[in-house]
Amino acid sequence: MKKLKLFIGVFSILSVISTGNKLYAYNEIQGIFKPGNQENKNIPDNSQSRSENVQTPQVEIVVDPMWEYYIEYHERIDAELQDVYDNPSHETAVKHMVWVEVPIWKLKNGQKISSKAKVQVLNLLAEDVKSIFTEIYNGPEKFPIKSLGGYNWRSNGLTSLHSTGRAIDINPDENPQISADGEVLVGKKWEPGINPYSITPDGDVVKAFSKKGWTWGAGFSRADYMHFDF
Incomplete structure (x- = not known):
């Protein structure tokens, strides 16, 4: 009897259920792959109608331990933001923010110079932001x-993910x-491949953010090329 091995990993799952450039939120992913999903219970059992000579291969599912880590990580972020959702005030939100120093390249007289920059983000995303940059x-x-x-x-409160430190503009x-x-609407001109400051769809910036589950704003109804959010 054949035994198939199905490996479920963090990035393989994200790529399988991605839609365009937009990844499902981790809580949606958890719902899709949640054990005991109701959809699975409605599948009829046709095993008795099969010929006894037909052997069904067994499938061994191997789950990447990092998958469970990212599910837990997302739940921690939801919990951390709960009081922000309940009390959308500047005073409450700012308590959850930290400044992160990251390495960057700057252009000076046509030369790329190593430098540092600081960005303020949600405390639970600080390490990921450091890793991304x-x-x-x-x-x-x-x-x-x-x-x-x-x-x-922002005055519109939680309709902007910048208000909860889960968005970065570059x-x-x-x-x-x-x-x-x-x-x-904002900014001047997007010239990927021409202007060195413009983000390219297949470049290092998009790849680094995508690996950590962030979404690039290029796919929004109002294309927002500067914007990444979690």
Whole structure:
């Protein structure tokens, strides 16, 4: 009897259920793969109708331990933000924010210079943010950063993920927000492959954020090329 091995890992699952450039939130992923899912219970048992000569291969499911870690990690973030959701005030939100120093490249007289930058984010995302920017810094592009924004309390409260420190904007002038009809709403012009400050779809920046489950705003109804959020 054949025995098939199905490996379920963090990144393999994320890639399987991704839609375009948007990854499902981890809680949605958990619901899809939750043991005892009701959909599985409604599948009829046709085993008796099969010929006795037909052998059904056994499937051994091997789950990457990191998968459980990321599910737990997302739940911790939800718990940490619960009082922010219940009490959407600037005073409450800011208590959960920390400043993170990250390595970056800057352009000076056409040369890329090693430097540092600080960005304010949700405390539970601090280590991931450090890891993301370290990967960008060490990447072959040596992507230059001249402007970096994170936590920013806004009057519309929690409709913006910047208000809970779960969004980061990079080089807004060169990575604008554009309406569906092509009007530039924020920033100036996106020129990937021409302007070194513009983020490219297959470049180091997008890859580093995607590995940690962040979504790039390029796929939004209002394309937001500067924006990444968790």
